Amino acid sequence: MALIPRPLTRRRLRTLGAVAPALAALAGVIVWFAGSEERALDEACDGVLPVSDVRAVLGDDDTDVTNHTEGSFDGGGGSERGNSLSVRCEVKTESGGSLTVTIAGSPRPSSEYGNGELYAALPSRDTLPVPLGHGWAGLFATDSARLGDGEDGEATTAVLLPCAKGGDSLLITVDTALGREVTLDDPANRPDFVRTATATAEAANEHWDCGARLGTPVRDVDLPVNEDEYEPLIGARGTCAGVPTASRSAVSTARETAREGAPREICALGARDGSPRYRLEAYYGPYAEDARSQFTRDYDYENVTPAEKAAGRLGKSAYWAGATCPEGAESALYLIRADDADGDARRSPDLAYERAALKAFATRSAGHHGCAAPSLPGG
Structure with missing residues (x-):
């Protein structure tokens, strides 16, 4: 038998009238909580x-x-x-x-x-x-x-x-x-x-009204270079291009990346089996500023650090160089440091090679970034 709907009495109308705003209010609360997450992301x-x-x-x-x-x-x-x-x-x-x-x-x-x-x-x-x-x-x-x-x-x-x-x-x-x-x-x-x-x-x-030139969407990116991805230093075409080998320091391999205007560049030099010997690093913009600041903090026992002078020697097996960059940017900083695990380079440093390697690395990097010829450490 079909059910016959009851007519809406005044009492039922009052009840529905009271329920409707409550449902609307509840819906508003649900919407508010759902939207608050997006607002947090927006802000x-x-x-x-x-x-x-x-x-x-x-x-x-x-x-x-x-x-x-x-x-x-x-x-x-x-x-x-x-x-x-x-x-x-x-x-x-x-x-x-x-x-x-x-x-x-x-x-x-x-x-x-x-x-x-x-x-x-x-x-x-x-x-x-x-x-x-x-x-x-x-x-x-x-x-x-x-x-x-x-x-x-x-x-x-x-x-x-x-x-x-x-x-x-x-x-x-x-x-x-x-x-x-x-x-x-x-x-x-x-x-x-x-x-x-x-x-x-x-x-x-x-x-922040910076006005910098922007790049295009990045649809492909290389993997960072692992420790075992070394190749012969002769023939290097990226960040290690032009860096010489060294028989005394047993430097003949390299790990490198492409050189595409990045604000940090690294060339890791190694022996024939890839074991580490030296690390060359270039710092630009805020990374150069940060590196100099950290030298001020961590090497305060040194007479002179990269924070006070354009070029020099730091410790037993480390040199730095600097270059003036265009448009008021922070001066670039270039470093070579012994990176060998067993300390051979630290115990018997090949200082002439370190200066030659730093010169080759810094000169190429500075030129690629439009900076002046680097100031280099003396003998």
């Missing part, structure tokens, strides 16, 4: 974190967002007081993915020198960071690039924005963790570790 890192790119990388899981901003960015061409801007935000998902973003203005106030790292560090001990290319002054780095290692799903991307007026810059560094199920060995995955950094850089460039 993260002073509003320059690209939400669509974050979601594309981390997925649609619930997120926990932390955010901290302090200081200011002058952007006026090398303020004597420095740029105190320091931004940090972190996004974590329930599935274990995360992004940690730092944005720092350069140069830093002189009061910060020697007190600790001025900028976010890049993994570079066991692997060599590779340049981003595609028109970006940036780097892609990992603690380990070996398939299946615990850090296989983790990487760091750094993007430097040299501002149009010269002297000031913004450094964006993004640590991305996507879990071990996402291997860096698959070239199709690697752009996901980069896209948040480049998109954040684009937004930061506009937000």
Whole structure:
């Protein structure tokens, strides 16, 4: 038998009238809580974190967002007081993915020198960071690039924005963790570790009126270079190009990366079996500033450090050189240091070779970056 609906009495109408606003209010609460997560992402890192790119990388899981901003960015061409801007935000998902973003203005106030790292560090001990290319002054780095290692799903991307007026810059560094199920060995995955950094850089460039030239989307990026990826030094074409071999120091192999305008460059020199001997490093912009600041802190027992002089010798087996770079940028810094595990180079340093290797490395790097001929250490 069909049910006949009862007519709506005044009492039932009053009841429905009371329930409807309550349901609407509840719906509003649900919408507010759902929207608050997106608002937190919108406001993260002073509003320059690209939400669509974050979601594309981390997925649609619930997120926990932390955010901290302090200081200011002058952007006026090398303020004597420095740029105190320091931004940090972190996004974590329930599935274990995360992004940690730092944005720092350069140069830093002189009061910060020697007190600790001025900028976010890049993994570079066991692997060599590779340049981003595609028109970006940036780097892609990992603690380990070996398939299946615990850090296989983790990487760091750094993007430097040299501002149009010269002297000031913004450094964006993004640590991305996507879990071990996402291997860096698959070239199709690697752009996901980069896209948040480049998109954040684009937004930061506009937000702080930097006016830097931007690159194009990074659709492919090389793996950082592992310790066992050494090749003959003769014939090197990247960051080790032109560096001589040495019979006394048993230097005949190299690990290198392409040289594509990255703000840090490394050439690792080794013996025939790849065992380490020396490491050549070039620092530009904020990385040069940071390195000099750390020498002030860690080598205060030395008479002179790279913070006080353009070129010189540091310790028993280390030399540095410097070069003036265009548009008011921080002077570049070049180093050669003994890198051998058993200490042969430290115990019996081949000083003539160290100076020759540093000269070749610094001269090529400076020329590629449009800097002046480097000041070199004497004998």
